[in-house]
Amino acid sequence: MERKNATYKMVMNSLFIVLSIVLSRILAIRIPLGNVEIIRFGFGTIPMFLAAFIFGPLDGFLVGAFADLIGYWINPMGAFLPQFTLTSALHGLIPGLVFKYTFKKRINYWTLAVSCALGELVGITLTPFFLNQAFGVPYAVLMPPRIGGYAVSFFLNPLIVLLIITRIPQINRLLENK
Numbered sequence: 001m002e003r004k005n006a007t008y009k010m011v012m013n014s015l016f017i018v019l020s021i022v023l024s025r026i027l028a029i030r031i032p033l034g035n036v037e038i039i040r041f042g043f044g045t046i047p048m049f050l051a052a053f054i055f056g057p058l059d060g061f062l063v064g065a066f067a068d069l070i071g072y073w074i075n076p077m078g079a080f081l082p083q084f085t086l087t088s089a090l091h092g093l094i095p096g097l098v099f100k101y102t103f104k105k106r107i108n109y110w111t112l113a114v115s116c117a118l119g120e121l122v123g124i125t126l127t128p129f130f131l132n133q134a135f136g137v138p139y140a141v142l143m144p145p146r147i148g149g150y151a152v153s154f155f156l157n158p159l160i161v162l163l164i165i166t167r168i169p170q171i172n173r174l175l176e177n178k
Helices: 003-025 046-055 059-072 080-100 109-135 139-168 168-178
Strands: 027-035 036-041
Touching: 003 046, 003 059, 036 139, 046 059, 046 080, 046 109, 046 139, 046 168, 059 080, 080 139, 109 139, 139 168
Parallel strands: none
Antiparallel strands: 027 036
């Protein structure tokens, strides 16, 4: 029975990886400055959050890392920088840690909002830092659109995650079994 659960978990995480790639690389709004993408607004972090909330922080970390690596391999956007893979992996790890250890896996809007917000905080702090270090893009250009996107994602991401968790019976059962 344990092998069946491991296979199911691997398949679900693979689906989360593919969904993250599609949502962040194909269905996202991108704003470039020269050859550097300074902002990308999409919902590619939601599958990372789901993996972290359902299966744990390590799975969120792996989904984030593999989504970035495979996504770059399929659809490269500029030079490959491993710092962005780390940032993507932290998008899955941090919300999972907060949700599991701070909120003890209690599901409501505010526990998901705080968990997702702390994960998104990585995106508005580390990503501009890495863009500034690698390409010299000034923070004055990078920060305003990220803060605006953060304000929107603070309300939308947990709402979408909550709707998915509570409205899809298969996912709801996974959380009840943990």
